Amino acid sequence: MTSQRYFDAIDATWPAAETQEVGPFLVRDGRDATGATGGKRVSAASLRDTSFAPTDIEAVEAAQTDMGQAPLFMIRGGAEGTDAALDETLAARGYGLIDPVSLYAAPVAALTGETPPTVSTFCIWEPLAIQRDIWAAGGIGPARMAIMERATTPKTSLFGRMKDYPAGTGYVAVHNDIAMLHAMEVLPEQRRKGWGRYAMRRAALWAQEQGATEMTLLCVKDNTAANRLYSSLGMSVTENYHYRIFQGGK
Structure with missing residues (x-):
């Protein structure tokens, strides 16, 4: 089970410029004042709940495109974690896996x-x-x-x-x-x-x-x-x- 407290700490200590709720997703805007992005951590969307529909993914894609960002999602817990269903769905929609990360404590x-x-x-x-x-x-x-x-x-x-x-x-x-x-x-x-x-x-x-x-x-x-x-x-x-x-x- 994902320890959300760690992901809350990521968001607080390495914050996106802006965030918005799009259905069950939190969408991050990582652009600075010049329009340059600060990397994946502040530009990815993440699931706030365990339930989602294909139309929710499409809404996130539209929001990220409007920001000038490539469609990008964070998958917490890896392939077997909380977001496993989202991971499988995105793979079927043509999303590639990138940058596996370990959180040390x-x-x-x-x-x-x-x-x-x-x-x-x-x-x-x-x-x-x-x-x-x-x-x-x-x-x-x-x-x-x-x-x-x-x-x-x-x-x-x-x-x-x-x-x-x-x-x-x-x-x-x-x-x-x-x-x-x-x-x-x-x-x-x-x-x-x-x-x-x-x-x-x-x-x-x-x-x-x-x-x-x-x-x-x-x-x-x-x-x-x-x-x-x-x-x-x-x-x-x-x-x-x-x-x-x-x-x-x-």
Whole structure:
């Protein structure tokens, strides 16, 4: 059964520009002020109930087309989860599966036993220019920066250094008792040096100060190195989702 609290945390900490209810679906508009989209997470429609009709899907497709977005749905829980019937229906309508994602979680207290070296990682809001440059180099541009800026929950950014050189950046925000890390980016020359572990522990320490009890993050399943890191920290996969994007047919 899908743990909706995690998906509520995604929406709160990485919010769409606008949302609208279309029948049993929540439709997200991910465009920033320039019309650029902030990615699938803020552009996908998701099912609010378990019941739907083909006409509901058609209404969502029309709404997304009006926004200038490709028809796109989030399927929570994977092929065997809450949205299994929707997943099967969309596949039959010509939607392809894309970007399977794991949601990792761990108690905040499990990640705060070790304090990162003082100069290795900092919590900063608003992000520095160098952080924006690191994100941009990793494909996280103005549209995704706009997502961070419009979040109204407690939030901060992470900035790190290793041996006096910039190492990486990230963004973390809290919804209720859940802290969620997004947009972790480590410079290529600083990878496999331990900064990712420092960043996770610094994020957990900050989350603890905000009253959060659970640390979470999202990771695409084919990112082997990142999945290995999060597992090594004792985090467990507690949810899964993927997207269905229209590729033709009905």
